[in-house]
Amino acid sequence: xxxxxxxxxxxxEILRYVRRPRNTFLPPVITNLLYFTVFGVVLxxxxxxxxxxxxQTGLSPSEAYILFILPGLVVLGMxxxxxxxxxxxxxxxxxNEYIHEVxxxxxxxxxxxxxxxxxxxxxGVVVGLIIWAIGWLFAPVPLVxxxxxxxxxxxxxxLFAGFGLIGGLWAEDFDYLTVMNxxxxxxxVFFGAVFYPLEALDGIALTVSYFNPMVYMxxxxxxxxxxxxxxVAPDVSLAVLTGLTVAxxxxxxxxxRRGYGLVE
Amino acid sequence: MTAPAxxxxxxxxxxxDVQALDGLSLTVESGEFFGLLGPNGAGKTTFINSLVGLVxxxxxxxxxxxxxxxxxxxxxxxxxxxxxxxxxxxxxxPIHEVLEHKAGYHGVPHDVAEERAADALKTVGIxxxxxxxxxxxxxxxxxxxxxxxxxxxxxxxxILDEPTAGVDVELRRDLWELITDLNDDGxxxxxxxxxxxxxxxxxxxxxxxxxxxKVEVATPQDLMERGTDTVEVGLESAQTTAxxxxxxxxxxxxxxxxxxxxxxxxxxxxxxxxxxxxxxxxYTVTSLDVRRASLEEVFVDLTRAERTQSVETEVAQ
Numbered sequence: 039x040x041x042x043x044x045x046x047x048x049x050x051e052i053l054r055y056v057r058r059p060r061n062t063f064l065p066p067v068i069t070n071l072l073y074f075t076v077f078g079v080v081l082x083x084x085x086x087x088x089x090x091x092x093x094q095t096g097l098s099p100s101e102a103y104i105l106f107i108l109p110g111l112v113v114l115g116m117x118x119x120x121x122x123x124x125x126x127x128x129x130x131x132x133x134n135e136y137i138h139e140v141x142x143x144x145x146x147x148x149x150x151x152x153x154x155x156x157x158x159x160x161x162g163v164v165v166g167l168i169i170w171a172i173g174w175l176f177a178p179v180p181l182v183x184x185x186x187x188x189x190x191x192x193x194x195x196x197l198f199a200g201f202g203l204i205g206g207l208w209a210e211d212f213d214y215l216t217v218m219n220x221x222x223x224x225x226x227v228f229f230g231a232v233f234y235p236l237e238a239l240d241g242i243a244l245t246v247s248y249f250n251p252m253v254y255m256x257x258x259x260x261x262x263x264x265x266x267x268x269x270v271a272p273d274v275s276l277a278v279l280t281g282l283t284v285a286x287x288x289x290x291x292x293x294x295r296r297g298y299g300l301v302e
Numbered sequence: 303m304t305a306p307a308x309x310x311x312x313x314x315x316x317x318x319d320v321q322a323l324d325g326l327s328l329t330v331e332s333g334e335f336f337g338l339l340g341p342n343g344a345g346k347t348t349f350i351n352s353l354v355g356l357v358x359x360x361x362x363x364x365x366x367x368x369x370x371x372x373x374x375x376x377x378x379x380x381x382x383x384x385x386x387x388x389x390x391x392x393x394x395x396p397i398h399e400v401l402e403h404k405a406g407y408h409g410v411p412h413d414v415a416e417e418r419a420a421d422a423l424k425t426v427g428i429x430x431x432x433x434x435x436x437x438x439x440x441x442x443x444x445x446x447x448x449x450x451x452x453x454x455x456x457x458x459x460x461i462l463d464e465p466t467a468g469v470d471v472e473l474r475r476d477l478w479e480l481i482t483d484l485n486d487d488g489x490x491x492x493x494x495x496x497x498x499x500x501x502x503x504x505x506x507x508x509x510x511x512x513x514x515x516k517v518e519v520a521t522p523q524d525l526m527e528r529g530t531d532t533v534e535v536g537l538e539s540a541q542t543t544a545x546x547x548x549x550x551x552x553x554x555x556x557x558x559x560x561x562x563x564x565x566x567x568x569x570x571x572x573x574x575x576x577x578x579x580x581x582x583x584x585y586t587v588t589s590l591d592v593r594r595a596s597l598e599e600v601f602v603d604l605t606r607a608e609r610t611q612s613v614e615t616e617v618a619q
Contacts, residue, residue, distance in 0.1 A: 042409045042412075043408065045406070046407055046412070046415075047407060050395075050403045050406075054394050134390070135388065136390050136391055139400075142356065142382070143408055144375075144409065146376060297358055302317070302356065302357045302358065
């Protein structure tokens, strides 16, 4: 009986964004068409990536660059949408107090968290698939390591949906959400070896990059589609991300149980 | 023996320096129609929110049908339907879906939830607005809707926080009829209201709250009997000064022309003694009427007395 409550909240959360595709799915379509056109088709042929494992694919230079940036753009899309969905849904519910409909119901704290996180992660995955599909229009995308591709594209959105939930509980105004997405997440992704290989960096820039968690996510997804070398061993990245995801979801449950941001 | 619908002991909650609940203890029996009266800031909404999980009490215990609202929160919340004072409705979905979701959160399967939502909307008379979003409903319809949402989970305890605030007379009477029927069918009702007439008319018992605590709990009838009645005594001729009455229970006597206004607790009981005393003093009584204290007057008396006592205590300290 109890799982009916979880399924209902999950369904409600999914319907909220599925019914508003112009706000949820159209923007990443437009943005990524622009990315692939400008960075791939226009600039890609002029960029020398060095030895990143794309030489033996037989792709043209612009297709090779599109294939190189595709994983990073997928990660950016997944992260942004999973985070934004969870943080917005929680914060908007708090702001207008309709989250009380959930809080006064007999859902367990774990069910509440899992429903919000699953729905938000699913939005991230759907946006990731959309970006893959757009990339496919510009260059053939091989499946080199499907296991890693699948694993990373599941773990990353779940992790950021979990972070988004914390953000939604913490925020006291809509400005907080903008700050988190625009000034923290987006810069980390852009400096996370999306548009350039780590080898292009040296000295302090390279060292700092190794402290950027996005580097490991982008590399993990890239390992799924780009044959040959990657910057960081994907097994370690996957293990660390999985552990981090479990920890973040556990923190989500603890915060909701405590009523942080929800209960007076 | 059935557990009380609500049983709170020494419930405390403060917001900074403000003590919203100050050791409140209260029991509402299963099946009762219970009213909660009190001025703004008395702690009524904080008390309600502590039952449904929107307020975490600093101390004390609260149980709903024997389930602790913290330890057994799922069981407790499953039995409560809440129509809050402030609107807190999901604006993303048409109202019939909002109800389906609420029922679903309570474990009602989707097909049954659809039927429940339809029934609830028909019960409150806004079925034809089922595809409308909450924001587009009129004020009265919004009130009806929050009641429908409280009903859709088929609660054993219906909590109505000022359900008739700002609604027209017709809707108020509709809501009264509806919640009276629900109570007749066995649903326990906890009603907070500023309309004393509403409590007087509907409730089996009322609690008067002030400054986070209970001042009094009794039936509306008992409370009114404890209030100060006014005995209007008509005299043969106009008087310039009020006579002194030697009758226990008389609070005061004032003169209005040829009428004496005698204020007393239990005016009906004292009226014959008042008349005898006046006649023994040489007055000729031509008429006698007892005006009973209204619940509103009792409420004002009790909350005023409580406030005065608090001030005196503070001064003494």
